[in-house]
Amino acid sequence: MEFFTLIFPLLLIAGPLSYLLVGLVPTQWANRNVGNMIQLTDRVAWTAFALSVVAAVGLALTGKVSHSFFALGEVFKLSVYFDTLSAVMLALVSFIGLIVTRYTRNYLAGDAQQGRFLKWLSATIAAVLALTVSGHLGMFVLVWMGISLGLHQLLIFYPERFGARLAARKKFITSRLGDLSMIGAAALTYQSFKTLDFSGIFSMAQAAREAGTSLPYIPEITALLVFAAVLKSAQFPFHSWLPEVMETPTPVSALLHAGIINAGGFLMVRMGEVMVLAPSTMTALALIGGITALYGSVVMLTQNSVKVSLAYSTVAQMGFMLLQCGLGAFSAAVLHIIGHSLYKAHAFLSSGSVVETSKSSFKKPLGAPKTSSLLLSLTLAVGVTFGVGAAFGASLDQKPGLLVLGSTLLMGLVYLMWNSVSDRLNPRLFLQGLGFTVAVAAGYFGLQTGMEMLLQGSVFTQMLPANLTALVLSVVLVVLFMAALVMQMLLPYRIHLPQWQAAYIHLLNGLYVHAFTHRLIEKLWPIEPHVHEDAAQKGPSHDLAHTRF
Numbered sequence: 001m002e003f004f005t006l007i008f009p010l011l012l013i014a015g016p017l018s019y020l021l022v023g024l025v026p027t028q029w030a031n032r033n034v035g036n037m038i039q040l041t042d043r044v045a046w047t048a049f050a051l052s053v054v055a056a057v058g059l060a061l062t063g064k065v066s067h068s069f070f071a072l073g074e075v076f077k078l079s080v081y082f083d084t085l086s087a088v089m090l091a092l093v094s095f096i097g098l099i100v101t102r103y104t105r106n107y108l109a110g111d112a113q114q115g116r117f118l119k120w121l122s123a124t125i126a127a128v129l130a131l132t133v134s135g136h137l138g139m140f141v142l143v144w145m146g147i148s149l150g151l152h153q154l155l156i157f158y159p160e161r162f163g164a165r166l167a168a169r170k171k172f173i174t175s176r177l178g179d180l181s182m183i184g185a186a187a188l189t190y191q192s193f194k195t196l197d198f199s200g201i202f203s204m205a206q207a208a209r210e211a212g213t214s215l216p217y218i219p220e221i222t223a224l225l226v227f228a229a230v231l232k233s234a235q236f237p238f239h240s241w242l243p244e245v246m247e248t249p250t251p252v253s254a255l256l257h258a259g260i261i262n263a264g265g266f267l268m269v270r271m272g273e274v275m276v277l278a279p280s281t282m283t284a285l286a287l288i289g290g291i292t293a294l295y296g297s298v299v300m301l302t303q304n305s306v307k308v309s310l311a312y313s314t315v316a317q318m319g320f321m322l323l324q325c326g327l328g329a330f331s332a333a334v335l336h337i338i339g340h341s342l343y344k345a346h347a348f349l350s351s352g353s354v355v356e357t358s359k360s361s362f363k364k365p366l367g368a369p370k371t372s373s374l375l376l377s378l379t380l381a382v383g384v385t386f387g388v389g390a391a392f393g394a395s396l397d398q399k400p401g402l403l404v405l406g407s408t409l410l411m412g413l414v415y416l417m418w419n420s421v422s423d424r425l426n427p428r429l430f431l432q433g434l435g436f437t438v439a440v441a442a443g444y445f446g447l448q449t450g451m452e453m454l455l456q457g458s459v460f461t462q463m464l465p466a467n468l469t470a471l472v473l474s475v476v477l478v479v480l481f482m483a484a485l486v487m488q489m490l491l492p493y494r495i496h497l498p499q500w501q502a503a504y505i506h507l508l509n510g511l512y513v514h515a516f517t518h519r520l521i522e523k524l525w526p527i528e529p530h531v532h533e534d535a536a537q538k539g540p541s542h543d544l545a546h547t548r549f
Contacts (some may be wrong), residue, residue, distance in 0.1 A: 009067040012080045013049030015094060016129040023150070030115030037104050037115045041122055045098040048129065052094040056087045066135055066199040073224030074196060076142065081135030081198045083458040085334065087130040089266060092338055096259045096345050096495040097125040103349055104251045117249065119158055124150030128259055131266070137189055137196040141182045144228075144267075147260055149344075154252045161247045165527055170241035170517055173525070178231035185224035188217040189274075205273040215277065222281040225271055233264030236292040240510070240517045243311035250348055253307065255315045258345035262337045265316065268325040269333055272460035274289035276328065283469050286326025288402075290477045294484065295511075302508040310347055312510075314340075320405055323411075323477075327470055329401030330459045331452040336405070355412025374489055378482045381410040381437060384438050384541075388441035392449055400474035406444050408479045410437055411485055456508050 022044055030037050049122060055498070058083060068079035082090075095384045104121065108114040127146035134140040148171070156167035192215050193201050208215050229235075234242040242261070246253065268275060268285070274284060296316030303309040305448050317340045324333040371510075389395070394402045415435060494500040508516070521527070 001180070008062055008065060009080050009082075010053075010247060011051055011058065012055055012079075012082055012133050013069075013130075015051045015090070016126045016133070018047055018123045019126035019129065023117075023126055025119050026442055027116045027119060030119045032115070032152045033119075033275065034115045041101050041118045044122065045094075046100040047468030048125075049091075049094040049098045050146060050381075052087075052091040055093060059084065059087050066197070068197075074138075074190065076138040076306055077136040077197070078139060078266060079135035079197070079527075082133055084455050085269065085458040086133050088130065088334065088338070088455075092127070092341055093128050093259050096341060097129070097256065099345060099349070100251045100255045101125075103254070103483075104249075105233055105250055108249060110146045111159065120150055120157075121255070124154060124255070124260070126150075126265070128226045128495075135198050137186045137198065137201070138513070141179075141186050144182055144232075144263070145175075145179050147263065148172075148179070151252075151256065151260060152257075152536070155248050155250055157252070162527065163244060164247040166518070166521060167241050167244035169248070169521055169525055169527065172246065172264045173521075174231050174238055174534040175239060178228045180359070181228040181231070182222045185221050186226065188221045188224070189242065192217045192221065192342070195312075202273045205277060209273070209277060209356065210420075218274070218277045219281060219420045222275055222278040223284075225267060225275070226281055226285050228519055229267045230321065231262035231264075232267070233261055234315055235264075235288055235319060235322065236295045236315070237475070237513050238293070239296070239315045240488070241316060243308045243510070244514070246305075246307045253484060254345050254348040257310070257340040257348060260309045261314060261318060262321075262341060265321040265325060265333050265337055268322065268331045269459055272325075272330045275322060275325070276460055279467065282326050282328065283473075284326070286323050286470060286473055289319045289321070289326055290404075290473060291319070292316070293323055294477065294480050295513070297481070298484050299377065299507050299510050301484075301491070302504055307348070317344075317409070320408075324401040324405060327399075327401035327474070328460070330400055330401060332405065332448050332462055334455060334459065335451040374486060375482075377414045378485060380434070381414040381484070382407045382434070382478060384437050385410050385442050388438060389445055389545055390422060392445040394448075396471060396474060400447070402448055404474050404477050406441065408481045409444060410441055411482060413437060413440060 011057070015443065022041055025037070025040075065080060065082040068077050068408075071079075101118075101121065104114075104118065108117055111117070124147060127143045127150055130143040131140065131147065134143060152168055152175075155171060158166060190196055193204050195201065195204075204215070216314055231238050242256075245256065274286075293316045296312045296314075296319055300309050300312035300316060303312060317336070321333050321336045321340070324336060360421040385403060386396070389403050389406060391401070393399075396403055414433070456460065469475055491500065491504065495504060506512070
């Protein structure tokens with residue numbers, strides 16, 4: 001046992017370091033030796049995943065681990081902080097990395113730059129893995145920056161594509177603003193806590209909360225952390241780059257939407273002990289998340305591109321996740337991260353078959369729908385959510401985040417069921433649907449309770465004091481999502497009306513946030529036409545063929 005305790009910290013950094021070594025391979029060698037790169041990345045991916053499983057077992061044997069390997073003063077320490085939250089995220093990211101890496105073997109087979117792609121993919125995964133086990137805020141900030149730099153190289157994998165370069169520049173500028181926020185938060189954290197070690201920060205924050213005392217710079221620290229999370233997780237109005245990065249290879253979209261985009265939520269959960277010291281900042285976070293969730297959900301309904309629709313779905317889901325964090329439901333946010341990551345990885349890697357699947361399952365209800373019956377069904381879904389939630393100890397004044405997400409989930413479920421049987425509804429089908437809804441609600445709250453128990457001691461799980469603003473926000477969001485579902489139902493039958501056509505066009509264009517950011521980029525950082533390396537030899541027509549995309 002003592003031997004395992006000594007080598008355990010080394011196991012935690014072995015996975016990220018293995019990926020990093022692949023990421024340091026020279027680009028020319030990687031492109032010339034694609035077969036070797038494929039084998040190398042495959043073995044590293046399997047090794048990192050296996051090590052994450054071993055680490056989870058080790059956590060059960062040794063308990064929470066906080067260990068430093070070396071330090072450069074207080075600014076930077078190579079250290080690990082490994083608890084249940086870290087174990088869950090490490091296993092999730094390593095699994096997603098394994099799937100994406102193996103998918104890349106066939107997806108980019110024959111591409112002249114496949115070796116370069118694997119190199120940067122490995123470097124990016126290394127940074128995400130390191131983020132999950134970081135034990136020092138300085139190290140956390142460094143790998144936070146490394147994630148965006150590695151992702152930038154993947155986003156411009158096809159530099160001749162104007163759209164890819166435009167989206168990459170938007171993301172680059174957004175990420176640099178987030179980096180500055182993280183650096184500022186780290187500097188103020190040191191001024192307040194006199195340490196950047198997570199173990200010290202969390203213990204001091206917990207002591208201050210229990211004693212009812214205040215620490216300096218807490219509002220400023222939490223505000224900067226929220227701003228960094230909002231930028232990282234593509235929250236409104238800083239989201240426009242996310243739906244535009246579809247010209248990068250599909251494995252990048254899968255890794256981005258299933259892993260990297262969750263970093264903002266992970267930051268909020270990791271720093272939960274500090275965040276709860278600033279109730280006003282938590283309320284602002286919940287408000288931003290709620291607005292983004294509603295915006296992404298409504299805009300998603302109007303998109304006719306599978307991948308763009310999935311991107312707006314991610315924007316909405318990240319909004320839900322940060323809404324939960326703002327309402328103090330940190331363990332629920334972790335469960336949301338797990339579910340969203342697995343779903344989005346599958347959705348993007350199988351996006352080619354989504355269109356045919358949707359065609360084969362499409363069914364249009366007979367006759368015009370009855371708004372009154374749908375409203376009754378949605379209201380019943382909300383009632384079931386609150387009733388089952390009460391049985392699990394979730395009330396609006398104690399766990400509003402769980403009830404908001406649960407109500408939205410069940411309203412979506414009831415809408416689908418209502419839409420499929422609206423032309424032949426009868427009491428027997430109604431009772432079956434009601435029973436299924438109750439079962440889903442019980443499963444939802446059961447999973448939330450289990451995750452809360454699993455993360456006890458690693459994530460802030462205590463009840464926050466009742467907040468009138470949070471209660472009002474929760475009720476308003478439930479009503480607004482109900483209205484969004486009604487709009488989804490009415491849109492196909494009202495599209496001939498001018499006001500509905502106008503609303504559809506505005507939403508299809510994302511309320512023109514993209515147009516504003518396009519103009520801003522053109523002013524701040526104009527994009528010159530890309531000239532292919534052999535364009536000079538093949539003439540203007542070859543150049544045009546590479547720039548018209």
